[in-house]
Every structure is written in C-alpha cells, then in structure tokens.
Amino acid sequence: MLSYSSYILVALAAFSGTCHALSKYPGISGLPGIPGRDGLKGLPDSLASKHHNALAHLKHRLFQLEAVLALNGKIRKVGEKILASNGKKADFASALQSCEEAGGTLAAPRNEEENKAVMDIVKEYNQYAYLGIRKGETSGQVKYLDGMPLSYSNWHQHEPNGKGKEKCVEMYTDGTWNDKKCNMYRLTICEF
Numbered sequence: 001m002l003s004y005s006s007y008i009l010v011a012l013a014a015f016s017g018t019c020h021a022l023s024k025y026p027g028i029s030g031l032p033g034i035p036g037r038d039g040l041k042g043l044p045d046s047l048a049s050k051h052h053n054a055l056a057h058l059k060h061r062l063f064q065l066e067a068v069l070a071l072n073g074k075i076r077k078v079g080e081k082i083l084a085s086n087g088k089k090a091d092f093a094s095a096l097q098s099c100e101e102a103g104g105t106l107a108a109p110r111n112e113e114e115n116k117a118v119m120d121i122v123k124e125y126n127q128y129a130y131l132g133i134r135k136g137e138t139s140g141q142v143k144y145l146d147g148m149p150l151s152y153s154n155w156h157q158h159e160p161n162g163k164g165k166e167k168c169v170e171m172y173t174d175g176t177w178n179d180k181k182c183n184m185y186r187l188t189i190c191e192f
C-alpha cells in the first residue's frame with residue numbers, strides 16, 4: 001500500500017503528465033530537489049502520554065463549560081462559531097467595540113444556519129441587532145467588516161433601500177435584514 005507522501009507524488013506525476021500532454025512543446029525537466037532536513041526528535045513516551053492526557057482533560061472541561069453556557073442560554077453554537085449577546089443596546093461603533101474588546105466581532109451570518117442562530121438571539125431579547133456588515137464609504141457595496149463581499153444575504157422585501165444614507169445593516173425579529181443608519185440603539189450580538 002502507498003504511503004500518503006507516495007500518493008501525493010503519484011498524483012503530482014499524473015497531474016504533470018496531463019500538463020505535458022496538453023502542452024505542444026514539453027518543457028525541460030527540473031533539477032532534483034534538495035534532500036529534506038531531519039525531523040524533530042519525538043517526546044519521550046511518558047511525556048507524550050502526559051501531554052495527551054492533559055489535552056484530553058482540557059477538551060472535556062471545555063466541552064462541559066460550553067454545555068453549561070449553552071444550557072443557561074449564554075451562548076449559541078453554530079458550526080465553528082459561538083454567538084453571544086451582552087443584552088445591551090448600542091450604536092454600531094459601540095456595539096462593535098464591545099465585541100472586539102471581548103475578543104470577537106459583530107455577528108455576521110454567512111449562511112442560513114448562522115442567520116437563524118442570530119435571529120434566535122434577536123427574538124429572545126425582542127430587539128433588532130446590528131450585523132457585522134457595512135456599506136463601503138464610496139462604493140456603497142455591502143461587505144463584511146473585513147472588506148470581503150457578501151456570500152449570503154437575507155434582505156427584507158424592498159431592502160436595501162437606504163442608498164447613501166443607511167450604511168449599517170440591522171436584523172429584524174423575523175431574521176430578515178434592513179439597511180439602517182449606524183447611530184440607532186440596537187442589540188449587541190457578537191461572534192467568536
């Protein structure tokens with residue numbers, strides 16, 4: 001049976017063969033690579049086993065803590081994300097600051113499942129919330145806070161309608177989105 005690295009080499013060879021077949025004038029073969037360095041020395045068995053046990057203990061403890069927080073409705077887990085609200089209403093900049101100070105950012109749903117998880121918090125507090133989504137200052141294009149274009153949206157009917165005036169986005173209690181001015185007081189929901 002082939003090892004994983006042998007498998008990669010075979011796959012690369014096959015891929016490069018395809019490229020050569022497609023090319024009218026095959027290139028010159030490359031020089032052989034430099035031999036790799038020696039690997040790091042492994043940990044002694046007893047130490048490796050201790051580390052393994054400590055890691056397993058930490059994972060178990062983390063699982064317990066997450067379960068307690070979820071049970072108390074303090075957090076909602078969705079995929080790799082954890083969503084949480086401090087229950088406070090703030091304008092967009094202050095809400096974002098609160099999330100960043102806690103090590104996260106404003107919640108920005110990237111699929112239907114995440115949108116529903118944010119909506120559940122909006123419903124629980126019965127307060128609209130700002131999302132981690134904004135319109136570009138000049139382009140007016142709606143983007144995530146890291147500048148990436150939206151990969152998912154759930155606009156309310158006839159939204160977004162704010163043109164240049166509504167730079168932020170809020171979520172209604174039915175989970176749909178509305179572009180809105182950034183200086184309103186909305187529920188702070190963060191993602192971590």
Ligand SMILES: [Ca+2]
Binds near residue numbers: 159180
């Ligand atoms: Ca609007």
